[in-house]
Amino acid sequence: MKDKKTKEKNIYNPIKFEEKIYYFWRKNNFFSNKNIGKKTFSIILPPPNITGDLHLGHAWDLYFPDLLIRYKKLKGYNAIWYPGTDHAGIATQAKIEKLIYDEKKQNRFEIGKEKFLQEIWNWKNKYEKNIFNQWYKIGVCLNFDKYKFTLDKDMNDLVIETFIKYYKKGLIYKDQKIINWDTKLQTAISDIEVERKDTKSNLYYIRYPFFSKEEKYLIIATTRPETIFGDTAVFVNPNDKRYQKFIGKYLINPLTREKLKIYADNYIDINFGTGVMKATPAHDFNDYDLGKKYNLDFINILNKDGSLNQNCLNYSNLDLYEAREKIVKNLDKNNLLEKIDQNYINNISYSQRSNSIIEPLISNQWFLKSSILAKNILNFKKDNIYFYPERFLKDYQKAISNMQDWCISRQLWWGHQIPAWYFEDKIKVQKNSPGKNWIQDNDVLDTWFSSSLLPIIFKNEQIISNSENNNYLSDTLFTGRDILFFWVTRMIFQSIEIEGKYPFKNIIIHGLIRDKNGKKMSKSLNNGINPIEIINKWGSDSLRFSLLANSTPGNDINFNEEKINFSWDINNKLFNINNLLLILINQKKISRKNIMDLNISSLDNYILDKFKKLLILIENNIEKYNLTIIFNSIYKFLIEDFSSNYLELLKEVNYEDKIENLVNIYLEILICLHPFIPFITEHIYQSLKKYINIKESILLENYPNLNDINNLEIEFDIIEKILTILKILRKIKSNQNYKKNDEIFIFNKNLKEQEKIKIFEFLGKKYNFKFLDENLKLKFNDIYISNNFGAIFYKFNNNNLKTIDNLKLKARNYFKFEYERANKLLLNKGFLQKAKKELIVTETIKREKYKKLLSLIDI
Structure with missing residues (x-):
């Protein structure tokens, strides 16, 4: 029985100690070093949506900043990692609406705004704890005392004050413009919430008769016959010899019988369909630009729920697809349907939130003049911002140069309510009601508007002034390339406009985590992976080592669980090294000494020489984010140099300070490895406490410094x-x-x-x-x-x-x-x-x- 227990004790099983260690760190507040007098280093965590479980990409988002924060702490920095979660307006509201409908068969309008918002708050409080528990499981070194939720009062106050300030400066305005409209959720949505999918569609070839009787008709191809009701012009390419003689003439709308003038514009694709394009400026983004350019009429044909409106004559209030079927039959009956291509592949926009097809729609919305704020960035000469890899600088500059005004209003209840008040034909933009009979705008702000203010809400002048990068609001951001435009650039122009500083100096961009076959992980493909399931099986250190050792900034990574076995083996090796070390110590009390004070042997010189080279390599690469090189070197040092050579040689030789030197050198190695595999290094560190006088936690140690050792033997x-x-x-x-x-x-x-x-x-x-x-x-x-x-x-x-x-x-x-x-x-x-x-x-x-x-x- 004793032998069995001893055997079990000597097996690396991270599940037995990782949660206990994280509780130990949090209980003792080791993450919140408040010594402002020290040099500081800060990172802002991209806030996960408060909509449920973290995914493998979130784990990747967390592991490297955690590595960097722990490294900086050991280096003597007051390292601050600001955590937060995002209220995720449209995603959260859509989720709760579905839950309520599934349970009560009611929509939000039937239960009322007050009760609906209370349901969301209840759900938020539950799943916020879920996200925290996942953070704990992953092992993040976050400063939880600085945590922010994007609907916290101070955050809401900042968002409202910023809106008012921008409005007074003429940077925010309200206008009728074309936007992405989700007909199921009945709100405007941002481009990032739109997913383009290749979809098999019908391409309808429709005859548009000439107004004059000189010619019969022109044939125009469209995938959306119902939008004919919104046609206000026809276009051809001026270089298309087939149609040059018709430019300036008129066709007849086959459904409304209205005259449509033929214009020429180089935008028209000669090779699409017949080379003739109908323009529906109110329901197509490109047509909208043509409508503005040629001063065309804008006819809205849709209700907010996606059904056809009163401008569609006998088809009004019909579901769009029901109306399409009837319209096609009508066109065919009147000999206006040339043919139907039933195998056309169309790139269609879908809402990520509701999975419904997005309808471009002219709508009265609030807009931010992002184009002006982008110009402020281009003219901002105070210091620079650095991208890793550097190639993303070009993407950033391109995004800034081509930035359009941003639709910031959403037709939701969950979010920051717009501080605009209406009475008759008057409007006032202010925080509180102007008085009786004034009604506040029902819309809320786009989630990205508030989340892009995070560098400002987290601003701490003492921390900034003690940073090596004190001309920035924080030091580093680690994020995915998919939100470079939607979040990163907006944080930059908000911070420059409000604070006159960049929000951060360094931006490390990572790619996507794909499955082992290189496919993007998604719910529809059922190939997504929950990081907690992996951690429960292999431990957080193993997942951490596997993800980071195989990651290169900017590149995607193919995740294969089989590779984690390799990472687990490395941690297991360290675990077994420790077991061997405890045997060598043999209950002996060891004095904790600085490496410089040890009476080192030739063999100690050997491993210290190797260790010094590892430290130099880490220092030269960690803030260049060359993680693959670092992890490969750690593996070689740990497995070959330390274990296979040094420890094995120790068995062959004997000298007076053998064990004392071994333990002190080993402690320095553990401290060096801690940022890369934090749980097992803390676990081993604690196991040595009974033999040597060390600190309460490895997090309180000082990073190894071998700079003064220059005479290491090289034989x-x-x-x-x-x-x-x-x-x-x-x-x-x-x-x-x-x-x-x-x-x-x-x-x-x-x-x-x-x-x-x-x-x-x-x-x-x-x-x-x-x-x-x-x-x-x-x-x-x-x-x-x-x-x-x-x-x-x-x-x-x-x-x-x-x-x-x-x-x-x-x-x-x-x-x-x-x-x-x-x-x-x-x-x-x-x-x-x-x-x-x-x-x-x-x-x-x-x-x-x-x-x-x-x-x-x-x-």
Whole structure:
């Protein structure tokens, strides 16, 4: 029974300790370092919608900022990560409307605004806790004392004050314009809530008779015959020779019998349909622009629910699709239907919220002059904003340069109610009612309007002034490329307009998480993955390591759960290393010391040299966001350098400070690894408390600093490099002189210490070489490579290679060929654009590897 319990205890099972550790962090308030006197670093969390469960993309959004925040905390920064959630106006209201209808068979109008909003608040309070619980499970280092919900009072006050300020400056206005209309939810929606889908449709070819009797008719193709009621002109391309003689003449609307003038415009696609286009300015965005350009009439044919209105004669109040069927029959009956193409693929706009087809509609809405605010960004010269990858800077600049006025009103109840008041034909924009009989606008503001003010609501002058980037409202933003235009650019122009500062200095853009086959995850494909399910199976550290180790800024990632097994193995290895360490400690009390104060051995020097190089690599890459390089290096250091070499060698040698040095070095390694695998490093850190006097949490430690250690011995490193070269030489297919049973002999001219002898004997077994003393060395006169600590001898089965130059030349040519091949690929823009990120990373690693080997070949 005892053996069974001991065995279970030694199995890495993150489920047993991750939740306990997170409770420990939160209970002791380790995330909220309030020492404002220190240098600061801040990140704003993209607020998830308060509509339910977080998805795998949210986990990706969380893991890297969490890594950076923990890294900065250990570096001595007062690192602030501002959390929030978004009220998600249209998504939340749609969800609650559906729930109420399913349960009570009532719509919101039947239950009334007050009761409906109370239902939403109740639902929000429930699912807000759900999101918090998911954050806890993922392990985020958020400053919960600074949490904001976008409908909190202070947030609402800021939103209303901003609206009023913009209105007074002439930046907000109300006008009749064409917008995206969701006929099911009966509200305007933003472009980001519109999803384009290829849909099989009918393409109807309809005859439009000429007004004069000189010609019979022109044929016009349309997918929406019902919009004929809104036609106010016809267009052809001026370069289309088929129709040049008809420009300026008139056709007759086949349904209303109204005259339609034929115009010419280069916008018209000669190859679509017949090359003749009917213009319905009130129900098509491109037609709307033509209507403005040529001063056409705008005829609205739709009711808010998507049915046809009174302008559609006998078809008024009919459902759009029922009306379409009857209209087509009528056209056919009157010999005005030429043909129907039933296999036409049409790119149709759908609402992401209701899945209904979006109808472009002329509507009286509130607009923000985003185009003017965008110009303010282009003229803003105070410092710069940086994108990772840099290519997204062009996308951002393009979005800013082409920005149109933004429809900010929504016909909803859930949200920030617009502070506009009406009485008769008067309007006043202010926070409170102007008096009796004044009625407030029923509409609310687009969710993106309020969420783009987050950098301002989170603004803290003390934190900003102590930041290295004190000309910015915060330091860094980590977000997906899908909301670059809709959220990021709007945060930028809001912050510049209101505060005269960029909201952040660095923007790290990530791609999408796709399934293992490269398909976008979605509910319709049933390929979405709940990160909590993965965490419950593998642990948060394993998911974190897997996502971040395979991520490159800007690129999508294909998620395959099978790959998490690799990450789990790494954590399991660290867990087992700790078990070995506890055995070596053997209940001994250890003094906590600075590395500089340790009486270190040659072997300790070996691992400290490796560790110092890892620290330098992390520091050089972490804020360039080269995570793949970092995680690969962590893996190599942990598995090969620390475990396979250092710990195994410790078994072979004995010296007075062996365990004390091991534990102190190990603690520094744990602190370094903490931002990358926080749960297991804290778990191991706590397990050492009974043996060494350490702090309450690893989060309170100081990041390792080995800058003062410059005299690390490099003998073992040299041997490893030479043996690596030898291994590769043996793999050169063109070289037939190398055999598996070729012998390798190592001589060290300075080898005197017993400890070093033991180490070299161990390396000899591991790397399959033989150790020589000075007398035996004289017996060998074959080819050798000399270096500053001794020599390596190669004893070949045949003696075709006569000189060391031949040996080095073959190696150099091979290394050079591989380096130049990889380098040529990585300088090829076409390769970088088309190749999968995994291949780019592989070739980058190869290039650096062979570049390094080229520099080593002459040691």
